Amino acid sequence: MGYIASNIFRRYDLASVATTTVLDFAQANSFRVDATAGAVTLVFANEPVGERSTVMKINIYGAGPVTWPAEIDWDEGAPPTLEAVRSRVLIDFDNDNIYGSLSMTK
Numbered sequence: 001m002g003y004i005a006s007n008i009f010r011r012y013d014l015a016s017v018a019t020t021t022v023l024d025f026a027q028a029n030s031f032r033v034d035a036t037a038g039a040v041t042l043v044f045a046n047e048p049v050g051e052r053s054t055v056m057k058i059n060i061y062g063a064g065p066v067t068w069p070a071e072i073d074w075d076e077g078a079p080p081t082l083e084a085v086r087s088r089v090l091i092d093f094d095n096d097n098i099y100g101s102l103s104m105t106k
Contacts, residue, residue, distance in 0.1 A: 029056045035082065036062030044069055048093045056091040057103075063087075068100070075101040 023031050025046040033040060048054050060066065063082045080089060080102035088104040
């Protein structure tokens with residue numbers, strides 16, 4: 001069976017210096033967030049509904065404090081500590097639940 005190309009995993013870079021940044025699933029599921037300039041608040045929009053499940057990849061540059069949506073169930077029980085250069089966070093939307101984990105740091 002052949003591979004069918006899809007734009008579901010298209011890339012969307014979001015350079016953020018604003019206080020609040022909306023990560024919109026209608027746009028993409030891979031984001032770049034700039035937290036080098038200070039505090040950032042992340043808000044999710046257009047999350048999967050019904051019987052859909054997906055993973056969001058967030059590359060965060062800088063260790064500025066990030067305020068995450070409260071509904072995330074973190075692997076370690078609390079949001080991850082970010083590294084100064086880059087941290088990759090995975091957010092797994094599993095129909096009824098939202099799970100978060102730190103995937104990589106540099």
